Amino acid sequence: MIRSIHSVLFVLFAFCTVALCAQEWRSSPGYIDFGTLGLFQGEKENVEIFLDDNLLEMVAEATKDKDPELAAELRGLNLIQVKGFGMRADLIDQVSNKIASIVSTLERDGWKPAAKMRMKKDDQAHVYMKTSGGKCVGIIAMVMDKEKMMFVNIVGADINTARLGKLGKKFNIDSLKDVSPR
Amino acid sequence: MKSTDKTLSCEDVLERVEAFVDCDLPPDETPLVEVHLSACKLCADEVAFAREMQVSLRSFHKMECPDRVVEAVYRHIGVESVQAPVPVVSRPSLWETIRLWFSGPRLAPALGFAVVVVIAGAWLLKPGASHEPSEAEVASAKRQVEWTLAYLGSVNEKVAAVATGTAVQPYIVEPVQRAVETALQSNSTLE
Numbered sequence: 001m002i003r004s005i006h007s008v009l010f011v012l013f014a015f016c017t018v019a020l021c022a023q024e025w026r027s028s029p030g031y032i033d034f035g036t037l038g039l040f041q042g043e044k045e046n047v048e049i050f051l052d053d054n055l056l057e058m059v060a061e062a063t064k065d066k067d068p069e070l071a072a073e074l075r076g077l078n079l080i081q082v083k084g085f086g087m088r089a090d091l092i093d094q095v096s097n098k099i100a101s102i103v104s105t106l107e108r109d110g111w112k113p114a115a116k117m118r119m120k121k122d123d124q125a126h127v128y129m130k131t132s133g134g135k136c137v138g139i140i141a142m143v144m145d146k147e148k149m150m151f152v153n154i155v156g157a158d159i160n161t162a163r164l165g166k167l168g169k170k171f172n173i174d175s176l177k178d179v180s181p182r
Numbered sequence: 183m184k185s186t187d188k189t190l191s192c193e194d195v196l197e198r199v200e201a202f203v204d205c206d207l208p209p210d211e212t213p214l215v216e217v218h219l220s221a222c223k224l225c226a227d228e229v230a231f232a233r234e235m236q237v238s239l240r241s242f243h244k245m246e247c248p249d250r251v252v253e254a255v256y257r258h259i260g261v262e263s264v265q266a267p268v269p270v271v272s273r274p275s276l277w278e279t280i281r282l283w284f285s286g287p288r289l290a291p292a293l294g295f296a297v298v299v300v301i302a303g304a305w306l307l308k309p310g311a312s313h314e315p316s317e318a319e320v321a322s323a324k325r326q327v328e329w330t331l332a333y334l335g336s337v338n339e340k341v342a343a344v345a346t347g348t349a350v351q352p353y354i355v356e357p358v359q360r361a362v363e364t365a366l367q368s369n370s371t372l373e
Binding site: 049051054055056058059062063070074080082115116117125127139141143150152154164165167168169170171 | 315319320321323324326327328329330331332333334335336337338340341342
């Protein structure tokens with residue numbers, strides 16, 4: 001009986017280990033768990049995108065003929081996640097303070113600021129990058145304005161930020177407003 | 183109470199108490215005992231006592247005769263021990279068990295098992311492996327990728343525009359322009 005229990009525990013342990021290893025992005029230094037930030041407690045998100053390496057690979061495969069640049073870039077990514085929340089006037093101080101706290105946490109964890117803009121308390125943007133071995137392995141963008149609060153996290157093994165920026169210019173955000181990421 | 187053809191005397195019943203309590207009486211005698219018990223308190227008390235004894239005896243912990251006593255009895259009657267004393271073997275620990283699995287002739291099957299577990303785990307638990315995204319899901323994911331990249335692009339543009347307006351223009355471009363104009367004016371005055 002004891003031997004059977006040991007065997008079951010061993011198999012479960014092996015399965016869990018393999019499962020965690022299969023999710024490469026989870027162990028990447030460029031990944032951030034939004035849930036641990038404690039920013040959105042009780043707030044209902046109105047934008048949520050979560051594209052893991054499996055789905056990104058499928059998109060890359062689907063776009064390789066029409067858009068080889070995008071496909072090539074996506075093959076280097078492990079995860080794209082976005083969370084967005086509607087902003088309320090009574091939350092501005094709280095969220096602004098929380099962002100300041102997150103910024104200091106990110107900097108303590110080795111994230112480097114790529115761009116910062118803080119015009120007012122309710123109009124700010126922070127873009128941070130994480131490098132490992134001279135390669136960019138993570139990008140975080142935090143944007144807050146009067147209407148919304150957005151968090152973007154991109155995880156990859158070697159993110160080409162210049163190419164990513166170029167691709168970003170190619171897509172018109174206004175023409176994509178019909179995207180319903182949820 | 184005397185026994186008749188259809189009734190039992192106290193003596194008859196007391197002889198049958200053990201069998202009655204154990205439900206071992208022949209079917210035709212049980213009703214006769216029950217009839218007698220309903221009329222004879224003395225016998226009924228005997229049966230109640232017997233039942234109590236039975237319950238008490240059954241509730242005793244099972245005890246085993248010590249091995250040395252058994253051996254002594256066997257020696258006394260000149261018979262070899264029927265069963266050799268069982269050596270005490272301590273149960274191996276978890277690590278000892280794992281070590282035993284991965285040693286000697288068990289090594290190959292254990293490694294094979296481990297490989298199967300790892301491959302099966304990777305196949306079964308890899309995110310999305312069990313769920314192949316549909317065309318619609320891939321198309322939706324593509325739109326989401328485009329939206330995310332476009333959003334990042336718009337953030338960069340906004341930051342760049344703000345940087346240009348608040349820092350580059352007033353602190354770099356305009357002073358340089360003024361310096362150049364001043365230099366050009368003084369140059370023309372000299373001429």
